[in-house]
Amino acid sequence: xxxxxxxxxxxxxxxxxxxxxxxxxxLVRPATDRPVIRLLPWLHVVTIGGRSIMxxxxxxxxxxxxxxxxxxxxxxxxxxxxxxxxxxxVFGVALDLGLPTGVLASLxxxxxxxxxxxxxxxxxEEGVSYLPHTSxxxxxxxxxxxxxxxxxxxxxxxxxxxxxxxxxxIPPHRTDTGAFLLADAYGAARAIYVKDVDGVYxxxxxxxxxxxxxxxxxxxxxxxxAMDLPSLPIDRLVLELMGSAKHQKxxxxxDGLKPGNVTKALRGEHVGTIVYADA
Amino acid sequence: xxxxxxxxALHSLLMSRSLTDAELLEASDAAPDYAILPDANVLKxxxxxxxxxxxxxxxxxxxxLVKAKGDHQIMIGTGAGTRARHLYALAAELGLPTGALNDIxxxxxxxxxxxxxxxxxxxxxxxxxxxGFGVIPLYLAECGAVVFPGMPPYDMWQHVPSEGVIPPYxxxxxxxxxxxxxxxxxxxxxxxxxxxYTANPKTDPDATLIESITVDELIAMDLPDLVIxxxxxxxxxxxxxxxxxxxxxxxxxxxITRALAGEHVGTIISAA
Numbered sequence: 001x002x003x004x005x006x007x008x009x010x011x012x013x014x015x016x017x018x019x020x021x022x023x024x025x026x027l028v029r030p031a032t033d034r035p036v037i038r039l040l041p042w043l044h045v046v047t048i049g050g051r052s053i054m055x056x057x058x059x060x061x062x063x064x065x066x067x068x069x070x071x072x073x074x075x076x077x078x079x080x081x082x083x084x085x086x087x088x089x090v091f092g093v094a095l096d097l098g099l100p101t102g103v104l105a106s107l108x109x110x111x112x113x114x115x116x117x118x119x120x121x122x123x124x125e126e127g128v129s130y131l132p133h134t135s136x137x138x139x140x141x142x143x144x145x146x147x148x149x150x151x152x153x154x155x156x157x158x159x160x161x162x163x164x165x166x167x168x169x170i171p172p173h174r175t176d177t178g179a180f181l182l183a184d185a186y187g188a189a190r191a192i193y194v195k196d197v198d199g200v201y202x203x204x205x206x207x208x209x210x211x212x213x214x215x216x217x218x219x220x221x222x223x224x225x226a227m228d229l230p231s232l233p234i235d236r237l238v239l240e241l242m243g244s245a246k247h248q249k250x251x252x253x254x255d256g257l258k259p260g261n262v263t264k265a266l267r268g269e270h271v272g273t274i275v276y277a278d279a
Numbered sequence: 280x281x282x283x284x285x286x287x288a289l290h291s292l293l294m295s296r297s298l299t300d301a302e303l304l305e306a307s308d309a310a311p312d313y314a315i316l317p318d319a320n321v322l323k324x325x326x327x328x329x330x331x332x333x334x335x336x337x338x339x340x341x342x343x344l345v346k347a348k349g350d351h352q353i354m355i356g357t358g359a360g361t362r363a364r365h366l367y368a369l370a371a372e373l374g375l376p377t378g379a380l381n382d383i384x385x386x387x388x389x390x391x392x393x394x395x396x397x398x399x400x401x402x403x404x405x406x407x408x409x410x411g412f413g414v415i416p417l418y419l420a421e422c423g424a425v426v427f428p429g430m431p432p433y434d435m436w437q438h439v440p441s442e443g444v445i446p447p448y449x450x451x452x453x454x455x456x457x458x459x460x461x462x463x464x465x466x467x468x469x470x471x472x473x474x475x476y477t478a479n480p481k482t483d484p485d486a487t488l489i490e491s492i493t494v495d496e497l498i499a500m501d502l503p504d505l506v507i508x509x510x511x512x513x514x515x516x517x518x519x520x521x522x523x524x525x526x527x528x529x530x531x532x533x534x535i536t537r538a539l540a541g542e543h544v545g546t547i548i549s550a551a
Contacts, residue, residue: 011331017364019327021479022445024504032367032443037374088293091307096286098313100519102460137378137434156436160412161456164517168307170298178436185378185435231297244441246376 036246038187040141044077044266045183045191047154047175050084052196052233053256054115060257064194065122067262072126072148075266078140078182079128080154081119082175083111095169105162105171109155112175120151133157136182154178176235184241184248191248192265194256195233199273200224204231217270220278234275243279250276285309312519314462319352319419320539321458321466321521323429323450326360328471329529330391336530340469341398343532348404348423351539354415354463355404356429356454357391359384371444378435381446388428388450396426415461429453438510451508455521462520467538469529470506474546479504491547507548515550522550 012018016031046068053060068079087108094104113130120130127147135143136152143150154175165172176193183191197205198215205213216224221242224232233253242249254261254272264271289310292303322344329336347353366383389408396406403422407415409432418425429450431437437446451468458466475497476486494512497505506526515522527534527545534544 011333011361013361013365015361015365015368017368018361019481020364021504021506022364022367022449023509024479025442026503028443028445032371032445034371034374034444036376036444039376039379085294088298092286092290092293095289095307095310098311100312100315100460100462102456103315133434133436137382137436157432157434158436159432160460161431161433161453162460163456163514164459164519165304166517167301168304169310169519170304170307173436174298181378181436181438184439185376185437187376232299236299241438244439246439246444 036187038247040144040186041189042076043140043144043183043186043188044075045080045179045186045188046077046262046266047080047179047191047193048082048115048119048256049193049195050082050087050112050115050175053194054081054118055084056196056257060196061119061122063259064256064262065119067259068149069123069126071263071266076144077149078136078144078188079116079119079149079151080175080179080182081112081115081151082154083108084115086111086114091170101164101169101171102158102160102162104169105155105173106159108171108174109153109157109159112155113153116151116153123149123151140186156181172235172237174235177237177241180238180241180245180248180251184245187247190266190268191251192262193234193251193253194262195253196255196257197233197253198255199253200229200233200275202229216273218274218276221275222279224275233273239275242275242277245277250274312462314520316352316416316419316461317464319354319461319463321354321356321454321461321463322535322539323356323358323454323466323468324391324395324529325468325470326358326363326387326391326450328358329469330357330394331360332471336471337395337398339532340529340535341395343535344399344424345402347536347539348402351423352419353424353539354419354457354461355395355424355426356450356457357388357395357426358429358450359387360391362390363387367445375444377437377439377444377446378433380444381430381433381435381437384430384446384449385428385432385434388430388453392426392428399424399426427457431456447508447510449508452511452514455511455514455524458521459514459518465539465541466521466524467535468507468524468526469535470526471528471530472506472526473528474526475506475548477502489546491543491549494548494550497548506546512548515548518550524548
């Protein structure tokens with residue numbers, strides 16, 4: 001059977017991509033090279049670290065909750081949470097049993113969701129709810145028109161469809177990456193990562209000797225990847241994806257243990273490390 | 280299998296290190312690989328290449344699947360096709376982002392899964408998706424086959440391509456990822472050509488068939504067009520279970536049974 005077979009041709013829906021494999025770049029380009037619009041240009045995506053913030057409990061979480069609450073009304077926010085230490089535990093259990101990366105991803109995602117429920121409960125009085133992935137992906141506009149913020153699972157909905165990683169079996173798409181992809185898809189105003197360090201250092205300031213760790217206030221994503229630092233406060237995959245992002249050309253990592261930082265970052269002030277797309 | 284000492288070491292690395300730590304990643308690499316459904320075979324039925332052709336292509340394939348499921352457990356994933364192309368073109372023209380386009384693939388692959396599901400219903404074959412994946416083992420044991428929409432559920436979290444807005448991980452990647460996560464026995468792509476050619480055989484008369492090739496060779500060739508999604512080749516490089524795939528011609532439906540039996544009847548692409 002060939003393309004000239006009339007029974008086939010008559011069954012096509014006419015379009016500029018009709019009968020393409022969608023893999024020939026020269027053919028796809030003219031049909032898809034329009035600029036991408038920002039769906040929610042007023043959205044602020046604030047990612048709250050699991051280990052760095054949530055696992056610290058009351059001392060770290062309550063002041064941050066107060067700060068977020070104070071910013072409601074001025075900024076419309078999606079607050080994404082990471083899974084923290086319980087994900088490490090469940091990774092250990094599942095790896096020991098030989099389970100694959102996709103299963104690890106779905107197990108860790110449950111933990112990120114639980115931290116989301118905790119944060120949403122603390123903000124419920126302000127009209128904030130936890131939203132599952134389907135609501136975040138499809139009804140965020142109505143939720144953020146009705147309330148100042150919503151909380152969601154930072155992990156993207158990859159679960160069983162998670163990629164096998166380059167080395168080992170730890171799921172590569174985690175909280176930082178999920179929040180980044182979502183912020184870019186919505187064309188959000190800002191993506192802010194709330195951690196327990198000021199941002200990027202040349203080595204881990206928590207373990208390095210005095211004065212050894214040098215702070216990097218502003219750096220290109222590709223440049224930072226090329227530095228191949230032993231540890232980073234943000235997942236490397238975010239840096240890799242920044243080059244192809246349509247809107248999210250800049251993120252900021254801030255220390256959420258220092259009061260006022262998140263508010264300043266929401267205003268656009270430079271208080272941590274800004275990583276920008278340089279590729 | 281790792282001994283208890285290794286498991287303890289891995290546990291302490293997980294509790295203390297960053298998830299990008301090299302030693303932690305190496306330790307996770309050494310963990311055993313348990314195949315969840317080692318007897319299952321994943322078959323992807325193309326949308327544009329097969330289902331859009333209608334009865335002339337689909338009925339003989341349905342008949343073949345019904346015969347084959349007596350001997351083999353089959354998870355049948357569906358592609359999207361011509362309606363997805365119309366929607367992708369429309370959405371791209373209107374400036375919608377990749378995340379919004381992902382749903383289009385999901386919806387159309389879902390329609391195709393429903394279509395195949397209705398045709399296979401009298402043979403006891405159900406359609407599953409999302410949280411329904413948990414019952415796949417029961418269905419495979421009871422009736423030998425299930426149908427699922429092949430699009431990965433990435434929604435607004437789909438990767439953005441370096442150029443344009445079409446989701447880079449579509450139903451080829453989705454079906455393979457299902458095969459990989461379940462540790463399936465085989466992954467076969469049922470299309471409308473005898474396999475992979477040096478160019479698109481529908482538009483280039485000089486295209487020649489490649490019977491077998493490695494992923495690395497195929498990436499190095501950088502062909503302008505391809506019978507399977509390019510990003511799948513990168514995923515396959517890191518496969519732990521499904522390191523070979525076969526692309527066959529579903530317009531010769533008997534090839535499905537032969538591919539399930541392990542015969543080389545199309546193009547075999549391997550990770551090593």
